[in-house]
Amino acid sequence: MTLTAPAGVRLAEGMALAESHCTEPRPTEVAAYGDDGLLLRVDVPTRHGAEQPHLVHYRRRPDGTWEPAWTLPWGTQALAVPGGYVCVRRADGRTLVELRPADGGPEQLLLSTRGRAGTLALRPGGGWIAVTTSTFGGPGEHPQGLLAGSDAVWAEGSDMTLSHAKQPQGEWQVHLVPLDGTAPRLLTPDVPADLALTGEAAWATPATLFLGVHRHHRRGTRDFGLLSLAVDGGEATRALFSGTVDLCYPVPGPAGQVAYLGTTRRADNEPVSQIACLVGEELGRPVLLAAENGLWQRPVGWDGPRRLVCTAESGPRRGLYLHDLDHGTWTPVPTRASVMNARIHAGRAAVLTSAPDRPPVLEVTGLHTGTGEHVVSAGTPPLPGRLEYRPQRIPGMDGDVASWVCLPDRGRPLGTVVLYHGGPFKSWSEWSWRWNPWPFVACGFAVVLVEPPLSLGYPDAVRTGWRQWRGGIAAGAAAQVEAVRAREGLLDSPLALMGGSFGGYLALTTADSLNPDLVVTHAAPLDLTQVAEGSDVGWQWIREFGDPTEWRPLYQLNSLAPRAVRPGTRVLLSHGLLDGLVPPTETLRTHRALARQGVRSEVAFFRSEAHPLSRPGNIRAWYRWVLSAAADELAPAATASAEETRP
Numbered sequence: 001m002t003l004t005a006p007a008g009v010r011l012a013e014g015m016a017l018a019e020s021h022c023t024e025p026r027p028t029e030v031a032a033y034g035d036d037g038l039l040l041r042v043d044v045p046t047r048h049g050a051e052q053p054h055l056v057h058y059r060r061r062p063d064g065t066w067e068p069a070w071t072l073p074w075g076t077q078a079l080a081v082p083g084g085y086v087c088v089r090r091a092d093g094r095t096l097v098e099l100r101p102a103d104g105g106p107e108q109l110l111l112s113t114r115g116r117a118g119t120l121a122l123r124p125g126g127g128w129i130a131v132t133t134s135t136f137g138g139p140g141e142h143p144q145g146l147l148a149g150s151d152a153v154w155a156e157g158s159d160m161t162l163s164h165a166k167q168p169q170g171e172w173q174v175h176l177v178p179l180d181g182t183a184p185r186l187l188t189p190d191v192p193a194d195l196a197l198t199g200e201a202a203w204a205t206p207a208t209l210f211l212g213v214h215r216h217h218r219r220g221t222r223d224f225g226l227l228s229l230a231v232d233g234g235e236a237t238r239a240l241f242s243g244t245v246d247l248c249y250p251v252p253g254p255a256g257q258v259a260y261l262g263t264t265r266r267a268d269n270e271p272v273s274q275i276a277c278l279v280g281e282e283l284g285r286p287v288l289l290a291a292e293n294g295l296w297q298r299p300v301g302w303d304g305p306r307r308l309v310c311t312a313e314s315g316p317r318r319g320l321y322l323h324d325l326d327h328g329t330w331t332p333v334p335t336r337a338s339v340m341n342a343r344i345h346a347g348r349a350a351v352l353t354s355a356p357d358r359p360p361v362l363e364v365t366g367l368h369t370g371t372g373e374h375v376v377s378a379g380t381p382p383l384p385g386r387l388e389y390r391p392q393r394i395p396g397m398d399g400d401v402a403s404w405v406c407l408p409d410r411g412r413p414l415g416t417v418v419l420y421h422g423g424p425f426k427s428w429s430e431w432s433w434r435w436n437p438w439p440f441v442a443c444g445f446a447v448v449l450v451e452p453p454l455s456l457g458y459p460d461a462v463r464t465g466w467r468q469w470r471g472g473i474a475a476g477a478a479a480q481v482e483a484v485r486a487r488e489g490l491l492d493s494p495l496a497l498m499g500g501s502f503g504g505y506l507a508l509t510t511a512d513s514l515n516p517d518l519v520v521t522h523a524a525p526l527d528l529t530q531v532a533e534g535s536d537v538g539w540q541w542i543r544e545f546g547d548p549t550e551w552r553p554l555y556q557l558n559s560l561a562p563r564a565v566r567p568g569t570r571v572l573l574s575h576g577l578l579d580g581l582v583p584p585t586e587t588l589r590t591h592r593a594l595a596r597q598g599v600r601s602e603v604a605f606f607r608s609e610a611h612p613l614s615r616p617g618n619i620r621a622w623y624r625w626v627l628s629a630a631a632d633e634l635a636p637a638a639t640a641s642a643e644e645t646r647p
Contacts, residue, residue: 005443006635008414011627013384014443018623020381021433022616027360027378031055033343033350034080036102037069039087040352040362040376041076049617055087057104058362058375066364066375070104079120079129080345081179086110086129088117097131099179108181118172118199121252124206129177131184132199132211135170159216161536163580172197174211176231189229190237198224202250202258204281207232210250210258213239219547222539223265224248228283240283247277247286251299256281259299259308262288266543271466273459274298276310276323289323292330294459297321301344303367309333309344313457315402316389317429320349322367334370336361338429350375354431356404356449357387357438378431384442385409390487394479397453399460401476403484404428404449406437413446415517415634416490418481420499420506422612424454424465424473434613435500439623443631446493448484452477452506467544469528469558474509481514494634496520498626500612501582505560508590512564518633519571520626523611525582526562526590529555536580562590567598570633572626576609 005011023045031039037059043051055075058066072087079086084101097111097120115135122129140153147154153165174197177184189211191197200212211227225241240247245262252258262277264270274296277286291297295312300320303309308323317338322331337353340360344350347367354360359378365371385408392401407413417440421428428449437447451458452473453465465473485491496518497507504524511519525531532541532548532555545551545558565571571594575587587603594601604625606618613619 005628005631008411008444009631009635010443011631014439014441014627015624017381017384017442018436018439018627019620021436021439022620022623024359024379025054026051026433027352027362027376029341030343030350030352030362031075032078032080032085033345033348034085035082035346036080036084037066038343038350038364038375039075039078039080039085045616049620050615055089057085057102059102060373064373066373068376072100077117077120079122081122081129082126086120086122086179088120095133097177099181110177110179110181111175111184115170119201121201121203121209123176124203127179129179130187130201130203130209131175131177132172132197132201133175134172134199137168137170140164140168157216158218158220159222161580162534162583163536166578166580172199174201174209174229187229187231187235189227189235191227192237192239195227195239197227198248200248200250202252204228204252204258204279205256208281210279211237212248212250215241216539220538220542221266224263226250226260226279228281238283240279240286242277242286245275245277245286245288247279249298251301253278253302253305253308255305259302260286261298262286266546269467269546271462272543273462276308278308278325289325291321291323295321295330296456296459297323297330300342301349303344303347309342309349309367311339311342313427313429315391315457316404317355318427318457320351320365333365333367334372335365336363336372340430356406356428356431357383359431383438385438390484392480392483394476394483397461397472397476397479398464399453399458399462401453401455401458401461401480402451403480404437404451405484405488406441406447406449407488408441408444408446411444413490413493414444415446415494415496415630416485417445417447417496417498417630417634418507418514418516419447419449420452420477420497420503420510421449421455422499422501422503423456424452424469424502425456427451427455427457429457434619435498435503439627440630443627445496445630445634446488446490448481450477450480450506452480467554467558469505470509470560471557474506477506478510478513481510496630496634499524501525508562508564509560511566511569515566516569518629519565519569520629521572521587522574522613522622523576523579523582523584524573524586524590526560526586528559531582531586534583562593562599563597565594565597565599568600570600570629571602572629573601573603574606574613574622575603576606576611576613578608578610581611 055072098107118132174187198212224246247260249261276289297310297312320333337355362375453461495516498520499507500522504521591603
């Protein structure tokens with residue numbers, strides 16, 4: 001397909017760079033790390049526009065360098081065990097849990113299911129693993145059979161979701177699986193009627209397995225805690241729910257305790273925060289491990305029984321930290337870029353890092369020496385510009401924020417493209433495959449990556465944005481954009497505002513004051529009441545804004561009417577039809593309202609996508625659509641502006 005562009009726009013160069021993002025294998029996670037090397041999950045684009053997951057085994061050569069040894073197609077997750085790895089892969093419509101020797105020898109089937117696998121947890125002392133699985137198509141029948149003969153999925157609680165209606169899932173099951181290939185044992189934990197398993201599991205001791213659970217309340221709120229399962233004691237359980245934090249993402253330790261990510265519960269409308277927590281076998285009150293400077297740390301592993309390894313965001317990157325439990329000190333571990341994912345073993349960390357201008361790189365780093373060993377890097381063509389980080393202080397805003405600025409190497413920018421990230425608790429600290437700035441830079445545009453209040457890494461700015469999306473976050477983000485444009489001499493350049501999800505909300509909201517020439521959004525929530533009531537994660541909305549009925553004025557205050565976009569502006573809207581987080585009708589409603597008001601609105605619905613754009617074929621098409629629109633709308637405006645200022 002040939003694309004044409006106004007003079008000066010290097011559309012072919014931008015599309016070539018976008019094309020490379022859609023064809024390059026994507027390292028996504030360090031799946032396992034042990035004595036025999038490590039397994040890296042890599043998602044490989046297919047010629048059909050989808051992705052195929054692979055697990056790639058890397059081993060250390062005698063000279064200390066690393067080499068790939070074998071690859072497992074359709075592998076999705078893994079666990080290091082003595083002598084090899086337990087791997088999960090999909091085959092012939094089933095999910096297989098297999099033992100793979102480190103030398104790549106024949107696999108041994110341990111468990112097969114038609115559902116999906118959740119957690120793999122090695123029992124202390126070895127020999128057994130716990131595996132959680134969930135099957136499809138279980139619940140959803142009326143208890144009296146009144147809906148028999150129909151395709152209805154029935155429920156009576158407020159935890160019903162559209163995703164459940166589309167593909168009903170059975171309850172999570174827990175299997176105790178021996179590594180010698182003998183028959184697994186199905187555990188039958190005594191789960192209280194008001195609780196549901198989440199699929200998370202971690203061993204506290206060889207006799208005690210912690211299972212993640214949640215309690216869904218009638219008013220739509222949800223609490224997260226755990227069940228302590230006595231594996232060899234009649235499978236009786238004890239529940240633990242903290243009065244202050246939700247407990248998720250367990251990381252088992254070597255001394256009878258498990259580390260959790262704790263998220264503070266909503267209290268007196270105060271902003272949430274995140275903190276590392278410890279839970280012992282006795283199920284006492286969780287020990288909260290506050291980090292210096294309010295960093296929102298998340299446990300990822302252990303370096304011995306008294307040192308916990310966490311990640312935490314600080315400014316432009318997500319770092320790796322060692323927490324000494326005996327002395328209460330936090331020590332940063334040097335990394336070359338922002339930590340995407342890490343696994344810890346024997347005093348070392350296998351770390352996947354990236355940055356907005358650096359594709360993912362896998363290294364093995366000494367936790368105490370800081371010395372790194374390169375394993376593998378994702379490939380990409382040379383970048384067409386330079387990146388600068390701009391800390392910002394905005395009047396009326398609590399704490400510091402920042403923006404990234406990407407400038408083309410050649411000539412004055414033809415326009416400015418502003419990218420707002422989703423979330424809102426996310427950041428631009430990593431390389432992005434979907435909202436990547438460099439194809440726009442290759443076309444000749446400057447790109448501003450805005451880090452507004454509520455971005456991770458700015459815990460001191462959270463108060464500005466909490467429950468104040470329009471007056472706090474959006475107002476602050478617009479001020480950030482204007483400050484960057486003024487500093488870089490871009491105030492007179494044509495402007496495009498873009499973003500996905502929460503970023504799309506910001507793009508449409510800030511259009512009222514920034515008057516862009518182009519707006520691009522994907523899966524943007526605008527009517528927050530409608531989104532909260534229809535979202536599969538409505539409990540998250542209630543956590544911040546409260547009950548949608550009781551707090552309806554607050555929801556309406558932060559919602560956005562499409563009239564914020566001036567008539568004549570070109571707007572590109574898109575959404576995945578399988579989205580369960582933001583109902584696709586939000587985008588259809590917005591498109592119709594914009595069209596009625598004289599906005600040049602276009603809309604595209606991706607039939608195979610959920611909330612984010614994830615399939616390489618769809619990402620390629622999206623880039624082609626958006627880059628072409630940016631060339632058409634920004635370049636002519638830049639030419640007209642230059643002619644107006646010409647003497």
